[in-house]
Amino acid sequence: DQQVKQNSPSLSVQEGRISILNCDYTNSMFDYFLWYKKYPAEGPTFLISISSIKDKNEDGRFTVFLNKSAKHLSLHIVPSQPGDSAVYFCAASARYGGSQGNLIFGKGTKLSVKP
Amino acid sequence: DSGVTQTPKHLITATGQRVTLRCSPRSGDLSVYWYQQSLDQGLQFLIQYYNGEERAKGNILERFSAQQFPDLHSELNLSSLELGDSALYFCASSVVGSFNGELFFGEGSRLTVL
Numbered sequence: 001d002q003q004v005k006q007n008s009p010s011l012s013v014q015e016g017r018i019s020i021l022n023c024d025y026t027n028s029m030f031d032y033f034l035w036y037k038k039y040p041a042e043g044p045t046f047l048i049s050i051s052s053i054k055d056k057n058e059d060g061r062f063t064v065f066l067n068k069s070a071k072h073l074s075l076h077i078v079p080s081q082p083g084d085s086a087v088y089f090c091a092a093s094a095r096y097g098g099s100q101g102n103l104i105f106g107k108g109t110k111l112s113v114k115p
Numbered sequence: 116d117s118g119v120t121q122t123p124k125h126l127i128t129a130t131g132q133r134v135t136l137r138c139s140p141r142s143g144d145l146s147v148y149w150y151q152q153s154l155d156q157g158l159q160f161l162i163q164y165y166n167g168e169e170r171a172k173g174n175i176l177e178r179f180s181a182q183q184f185p186d187l188h189s190e191l192n193l194s195s196l197e198l199g200d201s202a203l204y205f206c207a208s209s210v211v212g213s214f215n216g217e218l219f220f221g222e223g224s225r226l227t228v229l
Contacts, residue, residue, distance in 0.1 A: 004157070034217065043117060043205055043220030044158070089157060102148065102171050103218065105157040 003027045004092050006106035013113050019077040021109050023090030026071065030092040034103070035064060035075045038087045047088070048075070080113045087111070118142065121206050121221035129229055133194040136224045140187055140208030146170070147189040148209070148218060149181055153202040164189055196228045 005024045013019045021035075031052040036044035050057040050064045050073065057064050063076045077084055090106040118141035128134055140147050145166045150158040151174075160173035164183035175181075178196075183189045193200060203225050207218035 006157075036220075041222065043119070043207075043222045045117065045220070046217035049217065091158075102160045102163055102173060103158075104160065105150075107155065107157040 001026075002106075003030075004090055004104050004106040006088075006090050006109050008109050009107070010110040010112070013080045013111065015082055015113055015115050016079045019075075019080040019084065019111055019113065021075040021077075021088050021090075021111065023073045023075075023106055024071060025073075025092050027092070027094065027104075028071070029094040030104075032093045032095050033064070033066060033073050034091045034093075035062075036089040036091060036105075037084075038089060038108070044089055077111075080111075082113050082115050085111055085113045117219040117221065119206060119208050119219050119221035121204075121224050123224055124222065125225050125227075127227045127229065128196060130196055130198060132196050132228075133192065134196065134226065136191040136193070136204050136206075136226075138189045138191070138206030138208075138221060140189070140206075141219050144208035144210050144219070145187065146209045147183055147187070148207040149175075149189070149191050150205040150207065150220075151202050152205065152223075153199075158205060161191070193226070196226075198228050201226055201228045 034049040035047040037047045038044040066073045087108040089108045091103040120139040122137045148163045149161040161175040163171040181191045203223045205223045207220045
């Protein structure tokens with residue numbers, strides 16, 4: 001049973017436009033959410049995070065929105081650049097739950113930004 | 116460069132064999148995590164060690180085991196290998212024991228079981 005779901009395996013966007021990557025979760029114990037970016041032949045790298053006490057967190061071109069009632073989060077990239085082309089993983093953690101806070105990842109969304 | 120080193124980068128072996136994957140965490144990080152990424156799958160959490168002690172266990176098979184040594188490097192042992200064990204195995208590290216921030220991932224070890 002997938003606790004973190006990224007229902008779009010791929011997304012293609014024109015350079016300069018907005019990229020919106022979506023993520024849904026089922027476990028109401030999750031209280032911390034992260035996005036990781038992964039280039040081919042590299043390990044995932046941390047991009048941005050949000051705590052469940054917030055509904056928005058911004059870092060430059062990247063903004064993460066959290067809708068707790070819908071158990072949904074999204075990553076917005078504005079403007080999108082060709083260098084943003086990568087696989088994006090959504091991850092969640094229940095920091096104070098019995099899982100000791102290990103990260104649960106979605107399957108990823110492959111973003112392609114076309115020049 | 117995340118500072119996490121994994122060896123080997125690639126490994127090809129046969130069914131029934133045993134392999135060991137090695138991970139050196141970032142300098143100063145006490146916690147090591149192992150993840151498995153199979154084809155078309157997300158990263159599946161296997162196991163976490165903190166300062167030499169097992170801290171959390173995920174979907175790790177009984178054929179798999181891990182340990183963290185006094186110098187904080189970690190090894191993941193995979194035995195009685197099956198075709199389905201072919202995957203990318205990532206090691207990650209973090210400063211604290213309980214997750215409260217980002218993980219730093221190595222480049223992964225790609226295991227192919229023939």
